[in-house]
Amino acid sequence: MGQNPNARTIIEQVESSGLEPEIHAVIEFETMTAPPASHPALEGIEIAAPAGSAPFALDGSGGTYHVLPDGRILLIDSEGSAGVVAPNFKEFIAIAAGLPGWRDALKFVGRQDVATARADWQAFIAKWKLESQLHQPWPYAADHLTIRTPALAREAIMNYFHAPSLSDPFGALYHAVNSLNDDVGVKWEGERLRLFGR
Template sequence: MPLSPEVLTARGDVVARLGGFDISFAPDEEPWFTIDGIESPRQVGGDGAGGAFVLLPSQDVLYVSSEGRAGIIAESFEAFVQLVVARPYWLDILKFSAGGDLSEMRRAADALEATLENEDEVNEAREDIRKSLALPEPDDPIGALYEAVAASDAIVRATDGSPFTTLFNRFSIDNSPLLRNAAA
């Protein structure tokens, strides 16, 4: 059975562990964005920065940031959870993607992994979540994230009607001394 929001939220222990990766499965009550062509978006969760995760009718997972960026990040709810577990800093990978360059995203992922605080705790949480959900480790989470964002065609708008921009940001790890040093 594929992983769904209902199956996941029934597992309080796993939801609590995912909370350590800055993911909440309590959606906002008030909509603060619209998606062209979708009458009632199904928000399935959010993050500590005020972003929202939306399960689209296509079963893709859309991320809407509180800073006016949005895009599809996974082809299914299960792929979304796999991404979060494999790369809990997935949003930073996009921040340091140099405008959507896959090789820069891979560099960022390596540097971010090298800077993890409490690496043993993160790896233990990863293992526990995968085991609890019988969730396989994704083959290429960075490649899948790149493909999803690059192919994203959802148009998200703020309440004033202005469109959100892509999740790819222009920075590279060379813009961050911490990440630049971690990659060296």
């Protein structure tokens, strides 16, 4: 898969991976099988970004993933937040599979500096024992999952997409949200959505 695949390529890669249940469980990511432009989750959304952005996946709770023309990955959640979360799809996989409960990390990326943000995130991980849970059997709805633990699923997802090994996935997420959104604005029914963590 190229460095900056389009929406159709991403959907095809995910659907041919044999890892769709694991990708959904680990990343909260489910490809759009219906024609994306007419999906109900997109009603009322307006993206002020370079023309040509395209939706390609849902997050399981009413949010949507989009790829921008330059390859950046934009997430719009169902709670009034949005933002670019990675510079390209491979790094998105590296971040999302590299952080336990990566969506929770988005709550912390609005802190004033990355050191404070990371410390608060690490405290959250410790409080909820997120890292130890990675090596335990899936806590729920495991019937459709063929890989035994979240940790093994994360590894399989990273390998399949040839995602880079990031020494600091939290730092990469912090950088993406705080450095890659200057030209991106998202509105829902005319109201501008806030950037993650703000």
